[in-house]
Amino acid sequence: MADDQHRESVAAPPATGTPDGLGPAPHDPLAVGLPPATAGAATGAVDVSARRIRQEHLRQLTRSKPFLIGAVLLLWWIVCAVFGKSFSPYNPVNGSLLQFNLAPSGSHWFGTDSLGRDVLSRVIVGSRDILIIAPLATLLGTAVGTAVGLVQGYFGGVVDNVVGRIVDAVLALPVVIVAFLFVVAVGPSTLTLILVIGFVFALLIARTVRTAVLQERELDYIAAARLRNESGAHIMFVEILPNVSGPILVEFTVRLGYAIFAIATLSFLGFGIQPPTPDWGADIASSYQYLAAGYWWETLFPALAIASLVVAVNLIADSIESVLIQ
């Protein structure tokens, strides 16, 4: 988490332009390497090669082992989030109070917790809330951050300076601490979590988009658009946005991993998803005090679930980054 935001210093620089100098990165985030459709006439030849490059990128992705491992794991957790309630072996919320703290066995593969609830069922259904909140928060952050970054990078000047200083100030604190501070002040709820994490991510993403826009701004197609007397909004959202979509896609996948990290951590601290809703972080918080008594399964399995989910998302993010930004 953590934080994570002090980590963007090691993130790869955003891709702008193309390696072969053909012009700015193109419309389709998966088709880097083409002149933008807006710069020249969108001829049939461009369409064909755009599709070809997109296919090439997809082929590279499906050949990369880390990407496939990540995709399979993520898909598994999405299936659990959507259908988990119908195939979990027991009711994840109502346990049998007589069968508490049972060790893993044939009838309870992952054992039962201190309230007699089946740990396997809670692990399966526990993917649900985090897989709803994390993508929504990341989506919100990406949308707002992209808009702010475009305005910052395109207009520059006072707006850029003021926003830049605020971003610096918020980022002097780890994401988890900022989220923690606000959730404590307003009280935990799903909406608060989405808004707070979305807000912090918006600042981070704005920074990346701003850098990408600064490089785009100097290119000829922007000068051409200005000569055509296009409005600022048109230039930002129709001309520049498609050409910075590569870095934005990478940023989205990387942030999604951090969102899961942050939400799980907040839930563990008691300021995220609230019991009795099955949630991995909250379950660990309520069971780790029994570790010393030897009931390791109540804590270990939700922990492995979180680890597999964040690692999956980050393997995917890293593969997309290395395919798009070479």
Added chain:
Amino acid sequence: MTGYLLRRLGLALLTLVLLSLIIFLAGQVLPGNPGRAILGPFASQHAVTALDNTLGVNRSLPDQYWTWITGIVHGNLGTSYQFRAPVSSFLFPALGRSLKLAAVAFVIVVPLSIVGGVVAALNRGRATDRIISVAGLSLSTVPEFVSGVVLIVVFAIGLKVLPVTASAPAGSPVPTQIKYLILPAIPLVLILFGYIARMARAGTIEALDSDYVRTATLKGLPRWVVIRRHVLRNSLLPTITVIATQTGYLIGGLVVVETLFNYPGIGRLIFTAATDKDFPMLEAGVLAIGIVYLLATLVADVLYTLLNPRIRLVRAE
């Protein structure tokens, strides 16, 4: 050079003022009514008003901010709602204990990750590189409490080689204290390893591909001399910056680790202040984390400038 340092310092101060405003807003404006928050829903309105008056929370916001920030500048961090005692008497000892834990983590992670990154770079593209890179990346994304819990299960409960808590019994000698801090430090090490190693690897690869390394190799220097004298000197510079910026993260990660291992540092101080709605304590703790981060990045920038003659000369002009 002096001009650059002054500008950098001014920027850090400006950021600090903005940060204090944000923390103030989150800590005093958002909770609405601190009196009600402390006394709970069943207290009489009379008692709530009386407490609000004592705390001074019904004055105007600029007035409250001014009192708070001037107090801090004069070393008065306010009075804890929970303990009715000065915040500073809790904050500074806690910060000291956290720095001890952070120091143990740093002593482990810095050499380990630099060696890891350099080894990965020297074996670029081979299995060793991929294992170090992918494992480092994966581990760095696993939340501290998750790796912490797994470590407790394995080392404290399974193998029984390390203690479950982080606090050594009072009056223990330093080696015993360090032994208690090893297990809590590992989750922090795992997170940091990936980032620092990645940076060291990138820096080393850049240096390996440079013209001066080719020249050094072509003039017949042994490989290890090339690596020591030409590659490492250039590649480790950016790594210093990363290590310093991670200090901020590290202090943040302590909230989780200290809660998990029951260690009375600044992280647990913030956590308990938050659960008790002890806003002065919470604000001071979070501000302290921000200051540590700003200081660390400032030191990193200055150090980077001092160590890198290229920047030093350009900026001196």
